[in-house]
Amino acid sequence: MANVIKGKEVAKFFLSNRPKKNLEANLSKPKLAIIRVGEDESEKSYERSVLTKLVPLGIDCESKVMDVNVSQDVFNQTFDEINRDPSIHGILLLKPVPKTLSLDHVIQTIDPLKDVDCIGAVNMARIYQEGPKGFIPCTAKAVMKIIEFEQIDLKGKSVVMVGFGMVIGRPLTLLLVEAGSTVTICNEFTKDLKKESSRADVLIVATGVKHLISASHVKKDAAVIDVGINVADDGRIVGDVDFDEVVNKAGSITPVPGGVGTVTTYVLAEHVMEAYELQNKLK
Amino acid sequence: MANVIKGKEVAKFFLSNRPKKNLEANLSKPKLAIIRVGEDESEKSYERSVLTKLVPLGIDCESKVMDVNVSQDVFNQTFDEINRDPSIHGILLLKPVPKTLSLDHVIQTIDPLKDVDCIGAVNMARIYQEGPKGFIPCTAKAVMKIIEFEQIDLKGKSVVMVGFGMVIGRPLTLLLVEAGSTVTICNEFTKDLKKESSRADVLIVATGVKHLISASHVKKDAAVIDVGINVADDGRIVGDVDFDEVVNKAGSITPVPGGVGTVTTYVLAEHVMEAYELQNKLK
Numbered sequence: 001m002a003n004v005i006k007g008k009e010v011a012k013f014f015l016s017n018r019p020k021k022n023l024e025a026n027l028s029k030p031k032l033a034i035i036r037v038g039e040d041e042s043e044k045s046y047e048r049s050v051l052t053k054l055v056p057l058g059i060d061c062e063s064k065v066m067d068v069n070v071s072q073d074v075f076n077q078t079f080d081e082i083n084r085d086p087s088i089h090g091i092l093l094l095k096p097v098p099k100t101l102s103l104d105h106v107i108q109t110i111d112p113l114k115d116v117d118c119i120g121a122v123n124m125a126r127i128y129q130e131g132p133k134g135f136i137p138c139t140a141k142a143v144m145k146i147i148e149f150e151q152i153d154l155k156g157k158s159v160v161m162v163g164f165g166m167v168i169g170r171p172l173t174l175l176l177v178e179a180g181s182t183v184t185i186c187n188e189f190t191k192d193l194k195k196e197s198s199r200a201d202v203l204i205v206a207t208g209v210k211h212l213i214s215a216s217h218v219k220k221d222a223a224v225i226d227v228g229i230n231v232a233d234d235g236r237i238v239g240d241v242d243f244d245e246v247v248n249k250a251g252s253i254t255p256v257p258g259g260v261g262t263v264t265t266y267v268l269a270e271h272v273m274e275a276y277e278l279q280n281k282l283k
Numbered sequence: 284m285a286n287v288i289k290g291k292e293v294a295k296f297f298l299s300n301r302p303k304k305n306l307e308a309n310l311s312k313p314k315l316a317i318i319r320v321g322e323d324e325s326e327k328s329y330e331r332s333v334l335t336k337l338v339p340l341g342i343d344c345e346s347k348v349m350d351v352n353v354s355q356d357v358f359n360q361t362f363d364e365i366n367r368d369p370s371i372h373g374i375l376l377l378k379p380v381p382k383t384l385s386l387d388h389v390i391q392t393i394d395p396l397k398d399v400d401c402i403g404a405v406n407m408a409r410i411y412q413e414g415p416k417g418f419i420p421c422t423a424k425a426v427m428k429i430i431e432f433e434q435i436d437l438k439g440k441s442v443v444m445v446g447f448g449m450v451i452g453r454p455l456t457l458l459l460v461e462a463g464s465t466v467t468i469c470n471e472f473t474k475d476l477k478k479e480s481s482r483a484d485v486l487i488v489a490t491g492v493k494h495l496i497s498a499s500h501v502k503k504d505a506a507v508i509d510v511g512i513n514v515a516d517d518g519r520i521v522g523d524v525d526f527d528e529v530v531n532k533a534g535s536i537t538p539v540p541g542g543v544g545t546v547t548t549y550v551l552a553e554h555v556m557e558a559y560e561l562q563n564k565l566k
Contacts, residue, residue: 107408121408125390128411128453156472164460170411173456173468177447180472182479185456189439189463196465 002224002250007142007262010149015057015266018273030276031060032090032116032268033082037075037101038068043094050092053265059272062088068098076105083111089279090116090272113278116271118171127171130178135271140171142263143204143225150252152202152223155180160200162186162193162213162240168206168227193217211242221251227260285507285533286433290425290545293432298340298549301556313559314343315373315399315551316365320358320384321351326377333375336548342555345371351381359388366394372562373399373555396561399554401454410454413461418554423454425546426487426508433535435485435506438463443483445469445476445496445523451489451510476500494525504534510543 032054034047051061064082066075082088091114097103103119110120112134118124123134136144147154159181163169169185176183186196197203197217205213206227218224228240239256247253254260276282315337317330334344347365349358365371374397380386386402393403395417401407406417419427430437442464446452452468459466469479480486480500488496489510501507511523522539530536537543559565 108405121404122391124408124411125404128407130449156474158474166413169460170457174453177452177468177470180470182467182469182473184465184467185460186465187460187463190465191439191441 002247003252004247005146005150005252005254005259007146007254007259007266010146010263011266013149014145014270018270027280028087029058029060030089030272031062031087032092032272033085033088034061034063034092034094035066035079035082036063036094037066037070037097040094047094049265050268054269054272057269057273059269070101072101075101079106080109083109083114086279088114089276090114092117092268093119113275116268116275127174133175135275136171136175137167138264138267138271139167139227139260140175141267141271142260143168143172143227144175145263145267146225146254146260147202147223150223154202157181157201158184158199159202159204160184160186160197161204161206162197163206163208163227165206168204172204205240207240209240210238211240213241213246215242215245215249218246218249220249222249224250224253225260226254226256229256229261285530286535287530288429288433288535288537288542290429290537290542290549293429293546294549296432297428297553301553310563311370312341312343313372313555314345314370315375315555316368316371317344317346317375317377318349318362318365319346319377320349320353320380323377330377332548333551337552337555340552340556342552353384355384358384362389363392366392366397369562371397372559373397373551375400375551376402397558399551399558410457416458418558419454419458420450421547421550421554422450422510422543423458424550424554425543426451426455426510427458428546428550429508429537429543430485430506433506437485440464440484441467441482442485442487443467443469443480444487444489445480446489446491446510448489451487455487488523490523492523493521494523496524496529498525498528498532501529501532503532505532507533507536508543509537509539512539512544 036043054061082091107121112120112122115123116135118135118137126134127136159176161169161173164185164187173183173185184196186193190196194217198219200219200222202223204225208228210230224241224246226239226241230238232238237257243255319326337344365374390404395403395405398406399418401418401420409417410419442459444452444456444466447468447470456466456468467479469476473479477500481502483502483505485506487508491511493513507524507529509522509524513521515521520540526538
């Protein structure tokens with residue numbers, strides 16, 4: 001039976017090991033601006049969970065909500081004000097935004113030091129390039145934290161990534177290859193997914209397809225990291241991995257809920273604190 | 284015996300199929316600025332081959348040579364002048380530059396429309412992101428052209444990439460996965476390279492290790508694309524693939540020299556023409 005990796009324990013471990021910086025008494029608190037356009041329920045639910053977790057850690061959160069029909073000009077101007085506001089240290093844009101809006105201006109102009117979830121071109125280019133990284137997407141960082149917590153040495157390991165989106169597949173591929181892994185990326189055109197996925201020492205799944213991965217997709221004792229969040233027919237939240245089956249074959253596995261998602265919100269908090277420290281040049 | 288893919292034929296094919304644009308008589312010719320710092324022999328040799336191939340295609344080339352000890356300020360100022368000069372449509376920076384120089388300013392400020400070899404953050408971020416691309420590195424584009432010329436349908440194909448640099452491995456991984464391939468990236472820590480590489484329908488090698496790939500690394504009838512350029516003990520230029528061995532097993536193979544490199548220079552020419560057309564808004 002696999003070791004079940006509890007997101008809360010991972011978050012607690014890294015939070016308690018975070019180096020303390022010298023805060024000056026006259027400094028304001030770290031502050032995150034959450035930008036939301038429209039009233040999408042899943043965005044609002046994520047927003048609530050961010051508030052619930054970040055505020056107790058001493059982070060101010062301010063929601064900037066725009067109407068779903070906001071014009072491109074007003075959206076860009078509102079963004080510019082937030083981006084320039086020295087009292088705001090981190091910016092979280094809830095996505096997707098309405099299809100009528102282009103994010104080009106945001107991508108090109110967001111201050112890299114405030115771009116705590118890596119939506120801007122500068123931080124994206126830093127992931128893509130060899131060398132030091134800026135902020136990486138919180139979910140990708142959460143997966144790396146879980147790997148670190150599990151003390152998996154990535155060098156020479158075979159990692160299979162199922163899915164290749166902007167938040168997981170793309171950044172993690174680059175980070176994992178830089179860490180020395182042999183990475184295989186699968187997508188909906190992959191001819192024999194079981195054959196590919198069952199070669200993995202570490203299997204990372206981010207497809208949005210409920211229970212895509214069964215026990216027959218997994219090598220015995222592999223580490224299985226499930227980034228999927230889906231609603232089952234009975235209303236339960238389930239992952240892309242059939243947990244009840246795979247838990248009997250994998251060496252370790254993240255549950256859904258309570259796995260990657262929990263660590264992600266902690267990473268967001270950590271990024272806001274780092275952004276605050278960088279902007280205040282704390283050492 | 285494999286079909287030997289001749290770079291010249293690929294280049295000729297795409298050049299003759301290039302759509303003609305309506306040039307106005309009063310327009311100046313397309314112009315490429317080549318920036319070189321120092322007197323590195325291999326950079327000078329590449330510069331000569333660019334001149335030899337581009338000038339007959341009606342492209343003006345201007346070399347801007349700086350002393351190996353140029354200061355960061357003078358380097359940046361010289362670059363700014365070239366970047367702003369409306370008579371220059373494309374910029375090729377010969378690399379590597381001396382270790383004393385930082386390319387941060389160039390990466391952040393190069394005009395994306397002039398960045399014909401994709402060294403700037405904007406074009407890099409466009410490769411990294413889903414959606415339309417800007418200029419991609421000429422060598423990576425050359426590999427894509429060869430795949431197109433060979434009429435290989437990438438969807439569902441197993442592609443193995445050996446090497447993960449900025450010019451080949453990184454951009455091609457993103458382009459190939461977007462095209463529907465299942466991509467495996469190998470590096471120096473890969474435990475069993477033969478096992479990985481012999482699964483490939485398309486094997487792309489860019490490591491700088493002479494004759495790393497023997498016949499036993501290759502699946503029968505695979506397409507083998509060799510991006511390596513190495514000097515053998517007898518002074519000949521050879522690739523990362525042992526051509527004489529692999530030619531008897533592969534379905535198709537690019538030779539070195541006369542393969543990818545030849546197509547690359549043609550792609551550079553095509554990019555300068557595209558840059559010229561974009562800057563003159565030709566249709």
